[in-house]
Amino acid sequence: MEATIWEVFIQSKNGLAHKHVGNVHAEDKEMALQNARDLYTRRNEGSCIWVVKSEHIVSSVPEDEESFFDPSNDKVYRHPTFYKMPDGSKHI
Numbered sequence: 001m002e003a004t005i006w007e008v009f010i011q012s013k014n015g016l017a018h019k020h021v022g023n024v025h026a027e028d029k030e031m032a033l034q035n036a037r038d039l040y041t042r043r044n045e046g047s048c049i050w051v052v053k054s055e056h057i058v059s060s061v062p063e064d065e066e067s068f069f070d071p072s073n074d075k076v077y078r079h080p081t082f083y084k085m086p087d088g089s090k091h092i
Helices: 029-040 062-074
Strands: 004-011 018-026 048-053
Touching: 004 029, 018 029, 018 048, 029 048
Parallel strands: none
Antiparallel strands: 004 018, 004 048
């Protein structure tokens, strides 16, 4: 069996988003999880690890930026400056 590249995402604390931290080479998902744990959480940095085969990651390409993201520019109501903030609001 040939080693596959797995992208590694770590959740630092419960409730927080997972963040991409790098990748590992492994033959299967169990080995990928163990390798990710050994490499990226040596000092108890995480509470959860995700591993995803790199070949399953889908991404937009910079060349398509204008056509891909342009449709959202015509929806001004999505911009935060469109709304009035109540007095006394914090951390929003």
